[in-house]
Amino acid sequence: MPELPEVETIKRDLERVVSEKKIKDIEISVGKLIKEPRAEELTKRIKGKTFKGVFRRGKYLIFSLSSGEYLVVHLKLTGQLIYGERDKRSRITFFLSDGKYLNFNDQRLFGEVRLVKEWEETPGIKKMGVEPLGRDFTPSLFQKMLAGRKTKVKPLLMEQSFLAGIGNIYAQESLFRAKIHPGRPANKLKEKEVKELYSSLRAVLEEAINKRGSSVDTYLDAKGERGGFDSYLQVYGREGSPCVRCGKGIVKVELGGRGTCFCPRCQSTA
DNA sequence: CGGGGCTCCTGTGCGC
């Protein structure tokens, strides 16, 4: 599942290879992935335009086009954007001026593509919270953000209107590093724990970016290669295995309807 | 605000 580090990896890869390339044509095999405008309309507006740049907001990838419009893409669970040769699994294929292809693969068809004039107004982005690796995300801001919230900290970390780009993997990993039980009410964290969680979040995201993401589920980068962070995951998907810190078995529970792994000994409940 | 539930979809992995 692509989260912030995976989307950032794809962004960095694509920036190098699609910038200044013209979109000669687009082939849409699964029209329902396009949320706006209608597929025919999108084709008309995108054909002949040039990719100017690529950036990321939360888990969204945003391509700026020479027309001044933006192509906004969310990979959801199984989306991939792979640059290179033609891929028969591709749901939406961009034919580029260098003779290469940008393939949007998506096994489970949850992905979303939009062509918009103002990317900031896109549903999902409009109410997006602060970027956890951004300059304005500080320990004191984090303290304030958590203060009013009685809900469980792990589902809160995954709320995109709270923090941008954190999903099930990195929420679990950062709480493990910070030694905080995922079910703790957010407003009950001690000041020291808030600081711990703040640095754990930033550290885990940065390390994951440096390792080019985690290839959990179907994730592949823009070159079609796996990420390298899988082997550094300490709790995610490790239920039943020994805790890397204390050796006790990692436990899996459901929180906010999502599977959650943690160490019942290391991660403090109070 | 909080909490629960439903929805989209399909490959995987289980039970029998």
Next chain:
DNA sequence: TGCGCACAGGAGCCCC
């Protein structure tokens, strides 16, 4: 060996 079914999961949406 093979069939069929429950399940996972991001995020919007609904309801109370």
